[in-house]
Amino acid sequence: MRMPDAVTLEVQLYRPEEDGRPVWKRYEVPFRKEWMVLDALNHVKDQVDGTLSYRWACRMGVCGSCGMMVNGEPVLTCATYLESLLPGPIRVEPLKSFPVVRDLVVDLSGFLSKLRKVEPWIIREEEKPLAEGEYLQTPAQMALYKSYSMCINCLLCYSACPIVGLEPDFVGPAAIALAQRYNLDSRDQGSEKRLDILSQDDGIWACTFVGECTEVCPKHVDPAGAIQRYKLASTLAWFKSVLIPWGKR
Amino acid sequence: MPIFWWLKKWSYTWFITRELTSIFVGLAAVILLIQIRALGQGEAAYARFQAWLRTPPALVLDGIILFFLLLHTFTWLNLAPRAMALNLAGRRIPNGVVLSAHYLAWIVASALVTWILLGR
Numbered sequence: 199m200r201m202p203d204a205v206t207l208e209v210q211l212y213r214p215e216e217d218g219r220p221v222w223k224r225y226e227v228p229f230r231k232e233w234m235v236l237d238a239l240n241h242v243k244d245q246v247d248g249t250l251s252y253r254w255a256c257r258m259g260v261c262g263s264c265g266m267m268v269n270g271e272p273v274l275t276c277a278t279y280l281e282s283l284l285p286g287p288i289r290v291e292p293l294k295s296f297p298v299v300r301d302l303v304v305d306l307s308g309f310l311s312k313l314r315k316v317e318p319w320i321i322r323e324e325e326k327p328l329a330e331g332e333y334l335q336t337p338a339q340m341a342l343y344k345s346y347s348m349c350i351n352c353l354l355c356y357s358a359c360p361i362v363g364l365e366p367d368f369v370g371p372a373a374i375a376l377a378q379r380y381n382l383d384s385r386d387q388g389s390e391k392r393l394d395i396l397s398q399d400d401g402i403w404a405c406t407f408v409g410e411c412t413e414v415c416p417k418h419v420d421p422a423g424a425i426q427r428y429k430l431a432s433t434l435a436w437f438k439s440v441l442i443p444w445g446k447r
Numbered sequence: 448m449p450i451f452w453w454l455k456k457w458s459y460t461w462f463i464t465r466e467l468t469s470i471f472v473g474l475a476a477v478i479l480l481i482q483i484r485a486l487g488q489g490e491a492a493y494a495r496f497q498a499w500l501r502t503p504p505a506l507v508l509d510g511i512i513l514f515f516l517l518l519h520t521f522t523w524l525n526l527a528p529r530a531m532a533l534n535l536a537g538r539r540i541p542n543g544v545v546l547s548a549h550y551l552a553w554i555v556a557s558a559l560v561t562w563i564l565l566g567r
Contacts, residue, residue, distance in 0.1 A: 270455075338537050342534075360448070360452060360453070360459060360462075363448045406462070407462075408458065408459065408462045409458065409462075410456075410458055410459075413458070420529070422529065423530070423532075426526070426529055426530035427529075427530055427531070427532055429530065430530050430531060
């Protein structure tokens with residue numbers, strides 16, 4: 199196929215201080231085989247329209263800042279080739295299900311408070327003295343949680359999940375997968391505490407296993423699987439508390 | 448979210464199809480409960496219920512229920528390995544083994560019920 203010289207980007211712009219609603223703007227950008235969507239946006243920002251606002255940082259799929267809706271799909275724009283979207287036009291929108299601050303920049307504060315709620319850090323009932331050294335872990339113990347630790351908080355999973363759109367209080371895929379990352383860590387002792395938080399209506403049970411979070415995850419974290427495993431653990435804990443009420447959960 | 452959000456993507460449509468058709472799984476349980484109640488009401492009531500089961504509308508309903516019960520059984524069992532990460536002697540049990548164990552348990556349970564109903 200002959201490559202075009204240029205490709206059209208249709209970008210959704212939103213300037214709350216100027217327009218009451220989002221508007222679409224078309225930009226012609228040169229086509230380069232090696233360019234990602236983010237490169238095209240950077241070209242617009244540098245050469246055409248310096249007012250265009252969007253987030254990006256690493257340009258190598260690590261920082262998780264450049265997630266946007268491209269042709270209706272949540273993707274990392276630094277990892278999506280223009281070539282894969284030919285002939286265009288390529289529609290670029292802010293991530294779905296988040297309030298928009300300006301243009302392609304979304305407000306992350308709701309997600310950050312959900313993330314804090316699940317306490318995604320190592321919780322110890324009692325810290326051992328420094329003199330006893332570090333908490334050791336075998337490769338097999340690390341393998342249990344490693345895939346969940348790959349999450350970069352890009353929030354593509356939140357945009358893909360219809361439950362997040364329908365139930366804004368839902369804790370959501372990434373936060374639950376990160377909770378599971380610490381639950382499965384042999385050094386952590388906070389799983390009961392997190393289970394109490396995530397067993398609420400806005401936690402694991404709000405998920406109806408659409409599975410799109412896993413499909414769009416650029417790091418193969420499988421948040422959908424993490425949530426289903428959490429449900430199983432929660433159910434077993436409940437049965438245990440009914441059958442052995444005097445035992446420790 | 449617009450009311451027809453689930454028509455925008457095949458995976459969303461499939462998800463909603465599963466959600467909506469789960470009503471037939473519930474109907475199967477309701478019919479079983481009615482059957483148990485008829486059994487408790489005596490021989491004549493149970494015969495009346497059985498006669499109703501043989502009517503064309505009941506047979507059509509039963510066919511639809513069976514179709515969706517099987518659909519939900521297959522989709523449910525196929526999801527099992529994603530919900531169960533089992534380890535044995537420090538190694539993860541492969542998804543295929545978890546899946547096969549579920550199908551085997553289903554076949555054994557079905558054979559047992561068939562034997563109780565027909566074989567004795």
